[in-house]
Amino acid sequence: MELRVEHLCKRYGENAVLDDISFTARIGVTRLLGPSGIGKTTLLRVLLGLETPDSGTVNGDKFRWTAVFQENRLLEGLDAEGNLRFVLGANYNAAAAQALLEELGLGDVGKKKVRDYSGGMQRRLALARALLAPSDALALDEPFTGLDAENREAAMRAILRAAETKIVILSTHEELPIPVLCQIIEL
Amino acid sequence: MRGKKQNVRLWAVAFWLIVWQLAAVALHAAYPHGALLLPSPVSSLARLWTLASTAVFWRAIGTSSMHILGGFLLSCALAVVLAALSARFSRVEELLAPLVAAVKTVPVASFIILALIWLSSRTLPLFIAALMVFPPVYLNVLEGIRRTDASLLEMARVFRVPFSRTLRGVYLPQVLPYFRSAVSAALGLCWKAGTAAEVIALSSGSIGEKLYNAKIYFQTADLFAWTAAIVLISAAFEKLFLLLVDKIAERMGA
Numbered sequence: 001m002e003l004r005v006e007h008l009c010k011r012y013g014e015n016a017v018l019d020d021i022s023f024t025a026r027i028g029v030t031r032l033l034g035p036s037g038i039g040k041t042t043l044l045r046v047l048l049g050l051e052t053p054d055s056g057t058v059n060g061d062k063f064r065w066t067a068v069f070q071e072n073r074l075l076e077g078l079d080a081e082g083n084l085r086f087v088l089g090a091n092y093n094a095a096a097a098q099a100l101l102e103e104l105g106l107g108d109v110g111k112k113k114v115r116d117y118s119g120g121m122q123r124r125l126a127l128a129r130a131l132l133a134p135s136d137a138l139a140l141d142e143p144f145t146g147l148d149a150e151n152r153e154a155a156m157r158a159i160l161r162a163a164e165t166k167i168v169i170l171s172t173h174e175e176l177p178i179p180v181l182c183q184i185i186e187l
Numbered sequence: 188m189r190g191k192k193q194n195v196r197l198w199a200v201a202f203w204l205i206v207w208q209l210a211a212v213a214l215h216a217a218y219p220h221g222a223l224l225l226p227s228p229v230s231s232l233a234r235l236w237t238l239a240s241t242a243v244f245w246r247a248i249g250t251s252s253m254h255i256l257g258g259f260l261l262s263c264a265l266a267v268v269l270a271a272l273s274a275r276f277s278r279v280e281e282l283l284a285p286l287v288a289a290v291k292t293v294p295v296a297s298f299i300i301l302a303l304i305w306l307s308s309r310t311l312p313l314f315i316a317a318l319m320v321f322p323p324v325y326l327n328v329l330e331g332i333r334r335t336d337a338s339l340l341e342m343a344r345v346f347r348v349p350f351s352r353t354l355r356g357v358y359l360p361q362v363l364p365y366f367r368s369a370v371s372a373a374l375g376l377c378w379k380a381g382t383a384a385e386v387i388a389l390s391s392g393s394i395g396e397k398l399y400n401a402k403i404y405f406q407t408a409d410l411f412a413w414t415a416a417i418v419l420i421s422a423a424f425e426k427l428f429l430l431l432v433d434k435i436a437e438r439m440g441a
Contacts, residue, residue: 049345069338086343089349113440
């Protein structure tokens, strides 16, 4: 299982956001590095099939993706379970969901609606959704935004567990909460 | 979702009832048949009470409710389906635009008289009620669909959420507030126009027919009593329907 990105280019008007990007990602963590505005989000959107590159190829459509987007994109009128059921449908497993929510520090949210969550809680629920949904590749765009040190570490451990069987493309400009052996792609 | 702000104050209602009562008393004192010109609120209420104890009254309520609510529900269903099609296919929207504009601008009386040529007196009120509901519901639902959060639709696409679940989880919670506000505006209109159609079509056994008879026989108290009945049913149905929409919206997480 290999994600192949070859000579990817994407421009917005005069601005070249992605300029001849090539890499191969295998099961494990591939980290996209680069300052803000360099094109990490655009690259993830191309991988997810949400943007069409101007040139180059990517075999992203071979994979079943889940994602943590730049924004949380949660159904704010629903609680945590409602949000997880929305993406999981019949695959929703209450025990697995509760275990992951507890690991991410969301074990006691109960029936509270997402609109009443703090920013950090929403981020962790968005990560839980991406980790629980069936997939073979994850696109994580700044998943640690708004998380304190303890929660960042818990989130990273959950991501690493997923990376044992899945391709994880992780975009973050922050230092990782725990040392991780990963491929680094500098944009 | 919350109901509209309560603008009607009890003291203001009481004030106008007193004005009405005083005007009726003054007319009654000035003219021997003053009660024919303006019955008092007390006599109108008494007449309503008397009418409400007859089977004819409830049959008329049932007949008119079937006409008007039937038209309302059919129109809502059609408007929602066509709004969804218009949101998806711009040609459908283009095709419907002149029709919607015509229904919005042509006087309802013209439609009633025209439709009287084509339809029976039983189906005319249903058709007119449907016609009144269609433009606001269609336009509002279309607007609601257009304003659905594109980022949530994108999320659903990435997670391969089936359309049925996207409809329930994303579209419905976002479109229901638009639907609610359209229905709130359209329901009163629907009763007004539907009853007018019943009066003109002399729809047998309907409230409209009773209103017509009240006019013919100078039963002004009856006219007021039937009018009060229409207002009460219209308000009750609006409350009930909006309560139902609110319950659904709450379940959907709107």
